[in-house]
Amino acid sequence: DLGDKVFAERLIEETVTRLGETIVSRLSGQAPSRVRVTAREERQVAAVLRHIEENAAEPLRLEALASVAGVSKYHFLRIFRRVVGMTPYQFLLSTRMRRAAWHLSASRENVSSVAYDAGFGDLSTFNARFRSHFGMAPLAYRRRGNLAG
DSSP: OHHHHHHHHHHHHHHHHHHHHHHHHHHHTOOGGGOOOOHHHHHHHHHHHHHHHHHTTSOOOHHHHHHHHTSOHHHHHHHHHHHHSSOHHHHHHHHHHHHHHHHHHHOOOOHHHHHHHHTOSOHHHHHHHHHHHHSSOHHHHHHHTOOOO
């Protein structure tokens, strides 16, 4: 389905970028984990974090996020991971999951509405991601009234 296709494309893009980073770091002799984050890079990533939080329900492309930071997508992916500890897509999914969990606990909206409002393109992808993230189905989560996660 479309949701799985988009997820696969993003996963491939991030994997290829990680591979490129590894090759560049090996050729330069500098391990990526030893690279320090500058105050400017922290500000750039902070702007992107705000952008993701404000637009999490929208489709967000890596190129657009890099543009918010004002850097190339390859440099953006490196600094984002150094600052946040995960890829932008992982952060976006986490943000969407937190919002969906809150809505499930705080409202009586049906699960499909919660999924679409959180930015998921289809219910089956949402259910699978939710179960993977929280260890239970969305309706079970709602019954528990659990806002943690």
